[in-house]
Amino acid sequence: MDDYPLLNLFLTMLYLFLWVLWFFLLFKVVTDLFRDHSLNGWAKAGWLVFVILLPYLGVLVYLIVRGRGMAQRDAKQAKDSEAAFRQYVKQAAGTEGGSGTGSHVSDLAKLAELKDKGDINQEEYEKAKAKLLV
Incomplete structure (x- = not known):
């Protein structure tokens, strides 16, 4: 270990x-x-x-010439990925009024409210609830 001092180890790292x-x-x-x-x-x-042929020079020239566009493309990709993720979460949560679970919950709440007001009776409530849950 005497032939390889600590400074050489740090330089190698x-x-x-x-x-x-x-x-x-x-x-x-x-x-x-x-x-x-x-x-x-x-x-x-x-x-x-x-x-590929001039790796160090090629990468440096690419960064100098096209660096700003590279950053803009990265930002656009991040923004598109976030928008796609938010869209997926909305769809999975059913908050878009589709056939997701969120619309069933709100429809059941409306049915319960109608029954509590007396606008529909228990039998109508059960029939409508069975239709929603199928």
Whole structure:
């Protein structure tokens, strides 16, 4: 262990971290290339060849030239994902007036209110309740 001092260990860990960070950045750039709909196929192929043949320079040039659009595409994807999640939650909760459980609960509450007011009798209430629960 005397041949490998503590400082060399830290430098090795730093190099490993930077190497992993660079791979993450490379995958982020390639993902952004394929996600961008404003580029045609030839432009995507050109960027991809540039990033693969000259990896460090290609990634840095891509970030300088297309970094702002990359951030905008990330923000748009996050916004679309959140909107889709909210739509799914609304649909699953049945708050859109569809055939979800939320509409059945509100319909049963209305039926109970009508029965309590005396607008419908017990028999009508039971029939309507059976229709809702089927």
